[in-house]
Amino acid sequence: MNRGILEAHERGIVTSTSLMVLRPEAGAAREIASRHPSLSIGLHLELAGGSAEAECAAQLASFRDLLGRDPTHIDSHHHVHMSEPQASAARALAAELDVPLRGERIRYEGGFFGRTEKGEAWLDGISVEHLIAIVEDLPPGWTELGCHPGVGVEAESSYAWEREHELRTLCDPRVRAALETSGVVLRDFSQLG
Helix, strand or coil, rough: HHHHHHHHHCCCCCEEEEEECHHHHHHHHHHHHHHHHEEECCCEECCCCCCCHHHHHHHHHHHHHCCCCCCCCEEEEEHHHHHCCCCHHHHHHHHHHCCCCCCCCEEEEEECCCCCCCCCCCCCCHHHHHHHHHCCCCCCCCEEECCCCCCCCCCCCCHHHHHHHHHHEEEEHHHHHHHHHHHHCCCCHHHCC
């Protein structure tokens, strides 16, 4: 997934990512951040149970240990931060850091996804044409577009082949042309101010 994110940043339209500090691949974060300073990196909370506040604090500490700085934004795996009791803990963490929490200060667009609500594959949902339609319908102001690019993640994720298709779409020159035509300017979370 790291390779896919970096390629989508270097060749495509990805400006921000979020780090799952509990995963084995998290150790690569320091090198990625130093080699790609224009890539905004947030904290992708994995809140399973127990005390959400303690989990948030521990994951923030891990993020700081890995990167030597605070995250530019906060979100969570499977959007669990949008339901209680995780919502209050995530909201408090974002307020403490004065960073956006997904779905609160910035509009979130999750329509670029290769699965239906029933979990069935939906290639049209991650097509160039669909992404261009999303871009053309964006309202004024900031919008975060959710995406999941990746390369060679077959055994690591149930959402595997879709990641490579998303990567191709995110790097397609027609998408960048649509952004320019629509007057959409790419930004990252560090620029929110």
